[in-house]
Amino acid sequence: MTDFALTTFSSKGKLLQIEYALNAVAKGDTAIGIKAKNGVVLVVEKKQSSILVEESSVQKVSLLTDNIAATYAGLGPDFRVLSQQARKLVKKYDLKYQEEIFVQTLSRELAEDVQVATQRGGIRPFGVSILIAGYDEEGPHLVQLDPSGAYYSWKATAIGKQAKNAKAFLEKRYNADMEIEDAINTALLTLKEGFEGQITPTNIEVGVIRDDHVFRILPPSQVKDYLEELE
Amino acid sequence: MSGIFEYNGGSIVGMKGKNCIAMACDRRFGQQMSTITTNYQKVFKIQDNILLALSGLNSDIHTFYALMEKEINLYNLKENRKMKPTTFANLVASSLYERRFGPFFVTPIVAGLENGKPILATYDSIGCKSDLDDFQVGGTGGNYIYGACEAFFKPDMSPEELEEVIGQSLVSGCDRDSLSGWGGVVYVLTEQKLTVKILKTKQT
Secondary structure, X not given: OOOOEOOOEOOOOOEHHHHHHHHHHHOOOOEEEEEEOOEEEEEEEOOOOOOOOOHHHOOOOEEEEOOEEEEEEEOHHHHHHHHHHHHHHHHHHHHHHOOOOOHHHHHHHHHXXXXXXXXXXXXXXXXXXXXXXXXXXXXXXXXXXXXXXXXXXXXXXXXXXXXXXXXXXXXXXXXXXXXXXXXXXXHHHHHHHOOOOOOOOOOEEEEEEEOOOOEEEOOHHHHHHHHHHHO | OOOOOOOOOOEEEEEEOOOEEEEEEEOOEEEOXXXXXXXXXXXXXXXXXXXXXXXXXXXXXXXHHHHHHHHHHHHHHHHOOOOXXXXXXXXXXXXXXXXXXXXXXXXXXXXXXXXXXXXXXXXXXXXXXXXXXXXXXXXXXXXXXXXXXXXXXXXXXXXXHHHHXXXXXXXXXXXXXXXXXXXXXXXXXXXXXXXEEEEOOOOO
8 A cells, every 4th residue: 555646647538547447448358238217237248268268157247236146348357346335335334224225325335435435545457448227216227337426327328348339329220219129229229239259148147137126147048039029 | 520421411313204203302401500601502503414312421421523524515516516404413322433442422313203213312421322212312301201202202203293202202301300491392394394493391
């Protein structure tokens, strides 16, 4: 731990460390989120570096609580740390209020931890953008949390390698009346658009929450059904 | 200090009615056998639909109330919404337990209306919440008030009936307890309004 901040302003008023963190995110595997009328879907690429990797041991969609989950683009270990932080925040809230935390509240509190890493002495910013998806009393939510600590609510968005193309695709395909099943198909289509190679049930991960407030990570068998529907 | 809960004296009572709740307290602020003032507030409106009554050491009554006010205000600003009565009831419990080894010498009662449904919760001084009963008491005159409540209470009373019953119970109890009394205040909360009535008790 040093006394001075590692992230300091450039003469142009930029925080270069954050820009570089965003570069790391832009190199990461694509993740897509779509908010429908009655649910939210998260879809993320899970390309492994080698066929020797145990695909089932890699989990890119993390459950933060029963009705909120997150995925990311960027540095996996940083996401792991932030997921754990988020889970603790949920439990802390639960102990105090014994009430289901709102997605916006969780996003705001987690964002504080991310921002601290851009201003505290001796530590670097987190190298991930996180997509938080949840269904609370207010309805479905999709929130993006960036390395700077800024967070945005989206109707549909993409982060990572194919973010730009995916978002352009989504802008055309998205409509506010979408039901969750349409959203799942659209998300898979969007991911398929920029996918290098063949998309399979094991090299992507799909998480869905519907109005029952229960977030489910789909098993490969279910993902296979959705992928086949796309044909 | 033996009987720190008895030092200032005072009694509170909370009751559920049909889509309404009532809370009552005495007005005495004493120091053992002396009476200092007869207009001490012990029931607080935390939100339009939540009342907090506190009995015990007056210093802690005020401090704990101020702490709850701060919590709910910050919550309203941060979460941009009102707090639900059941959530507030839980907040009181966790806030009391936070001071497990240096507690607030208070026994709170929380009463509220959540979507029209009456909520009533009581606690010991370290946050053991109980929300199972339709009426609860607290303070030095508590046991005397219990007697009157058991006799007069019936479920699903209208706001007018509730006001009468809780008022009579409070007065009966406080008149017997030497450390409580010097007037009573009854609060009745319905979806539409909060009525406050000042009662006369035996002036001793």
